[in-house]
Amino acid sequence: MSSDRTNYIFVDYENIRDIDLRLIEGKPVKVVLVTGRQQTTLPKELVKQMLKLSPQVSLLENEHAGKNALDFVLVYEVAKQALQDPKGYYHIVSKDKGFDAMIAHLRSQKILGSRTENFASISILADLTTMPLGNLVETIQTRLSSAKGNRPARKKTLLSQISAHFNKAVSEEQCEAIVAELVKRKTVEISPSGAVTYPAA
Numbered sequence: 001m002s003s004d005r006t007n008y009i010f011v012d013y014e015n016i017r018d019i020d021l022r023l024i025e026g027k028p029v030k031v032v033l034v035t036g037r038q039q040t041t042l043p044k045e046l047v048k049q050m051l052k053l054s055p056q057v058s059l060l061e062n063e064h065a066g067k068n069a070l071d072f073v074l075v076y077e078v079a080k081q082a083l084q085d086p087k088g089y090y091h092i093v094s095k096d097k098g099f100d101a102m103i104a105h106l107r108s109q110k111i112l113g114s115r116t117e118n119f120a121s122i123s124i125l126a127d128l129t130t131m132p133l134g135n136l137v138e139t140i141q142t143r144l145s146s147a148k149g150n151r152p153a154r155k156k157t158l159l160s161q162i163s164a165h166f167n168k169a170v171s172e173e174q175c176e177a178i179v180a181e182l183v184k185r186k187t188v189e190i191s192p193s194g195a196v197t198y199p200a201a
Contacts, residue, residue, distance in 0.1 A: 005089055005112075006030060007124050008081055012094035013039065014070050016117065019093075021049035023125040024056055034060045034074045068098075075102055082111050093119050100146035107147055114143055114165075128169045136174065137181045140165065144187065144198070155179065155194040 007029045011019060014036040024031060033050075035042075042050075050057045062073045078090055090106060090113035092099045099115045106113040120126055121135050128136070140162055144151055152158040162175045170178075182188045189197045 004028065005087060006085060007089045007091060007122070008032070008078070008085075009091045009093060009119070009122065010034060010074055010078055011119065012070065012074060012092065012096060012099075015095045016093050016119065019046060019119050021046070021053055021057060023120060025053060027124055029056060029124060031057045032060055032077060033057070034062060034070055034077070036070050037063055071096060071098065075099075078102070078106075078113075082106065086111050089113065089124075091116065091122050093117070093122075097145070100142075103146040104149060107150055114139075115146055116142055123166045123169065128166055128174075129171075133174075133177055133181060136166075136170065137178050137185070140178055140182065141185070141187055148198075151196075151198060153196055155190050155196055158188070158196055 005028065007027070009024075009029060009031045011031065011033045013019075013033050019033070021031065050059070060073070060077060062070045064073070074092070074094075078092070082088070082090060086109075088111075090103075090111065092103065092113070092115045094115060095117050097115075103113045103115055116122060116139055118135060118138070121131065121139050123139075143165055152161055158179060159172075159175045162178055163170060163172075179188070179190070183190055186199055189199055191197075
């Protein structure tokens with residue numbers, strides 16, 4: 001990610017509540033908290049963070065009832081912002097894997113995006129040198145599952161994509177360790193010649 005690229009983080013606050021907005025201070029990041037109809041209050045500490053970082057944070061209250069109502073609102077807001085800034089990076093913080101189809105579509109349009117279940121693991125926010133290997137691996141697993149049409153076929157390319165995903169903030173050793181763990185978890189298989197296949201596909 002280039003340093004001048006804005007990172008837009010859309011939080012599905014219905015199912016992800018562990019949000020530390022202090023991580024975005026001084027970074028090219030804008031956060032949209034999308035709340036559901038039943039969420040009438042926010043934690044005091046979160047509100048204090050929002051007030052302090054108000055130029056970077058906005059609250060979107062979905063007042064419509066119905067199954068997946070919040071999801072549709074969130075998707076619309078991401079699409080609207082992507083039209084305004086196609087060079088941005090679009091993060092969705094949610095446990096809902098249904099968003100992966102939208103992420104894959106964004107990428108097919110040459111727009112960067114990813115879904116994560118951990119706000120603090122977003123690469124521009126995290127100290128990747130100290131992040132546990134398991135968190136890094138889970139981030140890459142989510143990335144691979146949301147980009148089935150654009151997954152690397154060679155180990156060398158996979159290592160390169162992992163490095164790029166984390167903005168080259170992880171070492172070569174960390175990239176190799178991530179790949180080894182992906183193999184251990186049977187997310188990928190790597191042949192002696194370096195060919196990569198995806199057993200769960």
